[in-house]
Amino acid sequence: MWPVIPIIDAANEHFRTHQHLREKPMNEILESLQRCVERGKVNIKSPYPPDMKGQDGADELAKKAIEMGVAPQDILSKALIVGMQNVGVRFRNKEIFVPDVLMAAKAMAAAMEHLKPFFKSDELKHKGTIVIGTVLGDLHDIGKKLVSMVIQGSGWEVIDLGTDVSPDKFLKAVDEHPGCVVGLSALLTTTMVNMETTVQHIKSKHPGIKVIIGGAPVTGEFAAKIGADHYSPDPQGAVEYLNTRCTPN
Amino acid sequence: MLESSIPETVSFSPSFHELAIDRTIVERDLGYRKVPAPEIVRQVIDEILPEVPLRLTIQCGFRILPLELVSLTNEGILCGDVQISTGPIIANQLKKSKTVALFVSTAGPLLEQWSQQLMAEGDMLKGFLVDAVGSEVADRTSEWLEKRIAEHVAPHGWAMTNRYSPGYCDWPVTDQQKLFSFLPPRFCGISLTPSSLMIPIKSLSGIIGLGPDVLRGAYQCSICDLKDCFRRMDESELATEQR
Numbered sequence: 001m002w003p004v005i006p007i008i009d010a011a012n013e014h015f016r017t018h019q020h021l022r023e024k025p026m027n028e029i030l031e032s033l034q035r036c037v038e039r040g041k042v043n044i045k046s047p048y049p050p051d052m053k054g055q056d057g058a059d060e061l062a063k064k065a066i067e068m069g070v071a072p073q074d075i076l077s078k079a080l081i082v083g084m085q086n087v088g089v090r091f092r093n094k095e096i097f098v099p100d101v102l103m104a105a106k107a108m109a110a111a112m113e114h115l116k117p118f119f120k121s122d123e124l125k126h127k128g129t130i131v132i133g134t135v136l137g138d139l140h141d142i143g144k145k146l147v148s149m150v151i152q153g154s155g156w157e158v159i160d161l162g163t164d165v166s167p168d169k170f171l172k173a174v175d176e177h178p179g180c181v182v183g184l185s186a187l188l189t190t191t192m193v194n195m196e197t198t199v200q201h202i203k204s205k206h207p208g209i210k211v212i213i214g215g216a217p218v219t220g221e222f223a224a225k226i227g228a229d230h231y232s233p234d235p236q237g238a239v240e241y242l243n244t245r246c247t248p249n
Numbered sequence: 250m251l252e253s254s255i256p257e258t259v260s261f262s263p264s265f266h267e268l269a270i271d272r273t274i275v276e277r278d279l280g281y282r283k284v285p286a287p288e289i290v291r292q293v294i295d296e297i298l299p300e301v302p303l304r305l306t307i308q309c310g311f312r313i314l315p316l317e318l319v320s321l322t323n324e325g326i327l328c329g330d331v332q333i334s335t336g337p338i339i340a341n342q343l344k345k346s347k348t349v350a351l352f353v354s355t356a357g358p359l360l361e362q363w364s365q366q367l368m369a370e371g372d373m374l375k376g377f378l379v380d381a382v383g384s385e386v387a388d389r390t391s392e393w394l395e396k397r398i399a400e401h402v403a404p405h406g407w408a409m410t411n412r413y414s415p416g417y418c419d420w421p422v423t424d425q426q427k428l429f430s431f432l433p434p435r436f437c438g439i440s441l442t443p444s445s446l447m448i449p450i451k452s453l454s455g456i457i458g459l460g461p462d463v464l465r466g467a468y469q470c471s472i473c474d475l476k477d478c479f480r481r482m483d484e485s486e487l488a489t490e491q492r
Contacts, residue, residue, distance in 0.1 A: 040287075048289035097280035099290045102373045137444030141365075142380060145373070190422045190444045217416070 026070050030079040033061040033111060037083030037153075040103025042110045048103070062111035072118040075111070076155060084108055084153030088236030091150075098146060101235075105149035112152075126157040128246055131173040132183035133161035135198055138191035140215075147183065147214060150235035156242060167194075167201035174206055181246050183238065184228070186215040196226035203227060210246050212238055260310030260437055261397060265302040268389040270382070272298065278385055279378075293378050301382055306357030308437035309394040311350045313401075313459065319348045325420075326456070333427050335456070336419035342410055342466075346458030350398050351428055352412065353437050354390035355452035356383050383451040391453045402459055410458035411465055415445070428454060 035041075036058040039049050043057035056064070058080075065075050087104040090096045118124040130151055134144050141163050152158045159180070161173055174180060182202055186192045192215070199211050212230040213223050223231035230245070232238040272294045276286040286294075320327045321343060325335035335343070343349065360383035367376035391412060399409055416422040425445040429436070439452050447454060 040289075048287065050288055094280065095284075098377060099279060099374055100287065102377055103287070103289065106373065137442065137446070139442075139446060139450060141368075142377060145368070149373075188422050188444060188446060189416060190446075194444075 026065075026068060026074075029061055029065045029068065029070065030074065032056070033058060033065060033075065033079035034083040034086075036061060037080055037104055037107045037111070038086050040100065040107050042103075042107045057110065058107040059110040059113070062114040066114055072115055072124050076115060076124060080108055080111055080153065081155050084150065085236070085239070087153070088150050088234075088239055092234045092236045098142075101146060101150065105153060108149075108153045127155045127243065129157040129159060129177045129180040130183050130242065131159045131161065131170065131177055131180050132185070133165035133170060134163040134185045134187075135191050135194040136164060136166050137194055138186050138188055139163045140185070140187035143187065143215065144183075144185040147185070147235045147238055151183075151239055151242065154239040154243065156239075167198040170198050171201055171205060174202055174209055180209070181242060182209060182211045184211060184213045186213075186218060189217045192217055192222065195222075195228065199227050212241060214238065258310055258312045258433060258436065259397075259401070260308060261394065262306075262308050263390060263393050265305055265307065265386070268307075268386060268393055270298070270301075270385055270389055274389075275378070275382055275385055278388075279381055289374070290378070293375050294382070297375065297379055297382055301360065301386070304357075304359040304363055305386065306359065306438065307355070307386065307390055308357070308439075309352070309354035309390045310437045311352040311394060311398055311457075312432055313350045313398075314348050314431065316348045319346075321346060328427075328431065331427050331430065333424055333456075334421065335413065335424075338418040339413045339420055342413065343456075343458035343463075345460055345462040345464075346410065347407070347460035350409070350457045350459055351431055351454075352391065352394055352398070352457060353432065353439050353447075353452065353454045354387055354394055355437055355439050355447075355449050356386035356390065357438065357451070358449040360386065361450050387451045387453050391455075395457065398457060398459075406461050407459050408461070408463050409465060410463045412455045412457045414453060414455035425454060428456070 039052060041049060041052045041055070041057040043059035044055065046057055047053050062075060066072065084104060087096065087101055091101050115124060119126070132144060132148055134140055144163070145160070148158045148160050159173055159177060161169055170182060174182060184195050184198055186195055195213055202209055202211060210229040212232060213228045214232050218231055220231045230241045232241060272291060275294050276290070279286065279290070314328055318329050321340065323337060323340055325340050326333045326343070326349060360379055364376045364379040364383065367379060395409070395412060402409060413420065415424045415428065422445045425441055425447070429441055438449070439454070440448050442448060
């Protein structure tokens with residue numbers, strides 16, 4: 001009689017060994033990619049950070065991961081999003097500052113270039129879409145851009161309408177992106193009032209659309225007063241709200 | 250008497266060199282007070298700073314309001330028939346003032362344009378750092394101007410309070426319109442949008458209390474209720490800042 005059990009055991013062992021061999025470099029490359037995002041290592045040529053000089057950056061590692069057969073979804077969710085989330089949390093805790101976030105976002109963007117074809121072919125899907133802009137009368141751009149980058153890094157599609165955006169322009173963008181979330185930014189107490197007009201304008205036509213607001217003079221009480229759904233003092237708070245409270249498209 | 254020597258307005262164009270801005274100052278303003286800035290941030294700031302003087306049109310100026318025009322209230326300052334509503338926090342800091350100096354300062358529009366151009370080209374880091382240098386220039390120009398105002402009033406035995414700006418400590422930004430109504434049109438090249446945003450953006454405006462009994466205190470965040478302000482410093486950071 002053939003020793004069936006030992007043969008199956010041997011086959012299982014063989015499979016486990018090979019799976020291990022396949023998974024180890026996959027996990028390693030995802031961890032390295034995550035580290036590149038967190039440290040802002042864009043590509044092999046970038047001299048920053050000095051301790052990673054000459055090493056592959058997010059650009060090369062994302063390309064290699066795809067070539068190795070790592071699922072694009074895993075590249076996005078297990079490396080890039082995790083890396084950017086850690087950056088957002090450290091920024092909130094004042095362990096790192098705006099320049100660090102910008103460098104992380106640049107590394108993230110370099111990796112995302114390799115994932116674009118998968119988004120086009122629908123193999124990869126964004127968690128949802130957020131239409132974002134600085135409200136009418138306000139020309140401040142940088143805070144809004146920073147929030148956009150962190151949100152984008154968390155797997156959301158961002159439609160950035162720029163600054164001095166009228167309520168009509170927001171409404172038009174909402175019409176064009178059904179089911180989106182809207183993000184409003186203002187840096188002046190004078191332009192905060194235009195947040196209220198914009199919220200009312202959007203909700204009068206799309207009562208189900210969620211609107212989140214932020215900016216130096218904005219508070220949670222103000223958000224509640226004008227009928228906005230959420231206020232966040234930092235980009236990561238916006239990401240957490242989007243991921244937990246907003247239904248993806 | 251100060252009154253007899255009050256000029257309508259005084260303006261200056263200090264050089265970038267006079268503002269004494271260096272990399273460490275910019276780094277600190279970016280938040281790197283307890284941890285060092287990354288090497289690349291230092292490199293890019295070093296790359297930016299030599300180019301900054303070529304892209305600056307620094308202007309600043311002040312007007313000391315005539316004593317008979319000014320009366321202080323618990324809510325702010327009554328200037329003739331115009332109520333400037335600074336709110337009680339600032340009014341309390343100004344309460345011993347005999348009059349106020351209205352001031353403006355600007356880095357001009359070119360740094361802002363450079364920053365926007367860099368960002369549009371995809372260099373977010375350098376664009377952001379140029380923007381940060383622009384903010385520092387506007388801020389330091391106001392500091393430089395404070396010293397000129399102090400020199401102006403000191404011979405009369407007068408001192409000055411800290412400077413206060415609309416938008417902080419409950420003083421509505423809309424009061425920019427009132428403040429600018431006491432200054433010549435486009436004073437120092439600055440204009441206001443209907444939403445009270447100053448153009449060029451890298452500009453500051455505000456008031457300083459003047460009088461024989463006023464005191465200038467240490468910079469403090471505790472009097473302001475903007476809890477999420479990105480420039481807010483805790484006590485240890487303020488102590489470092491003031492050393």
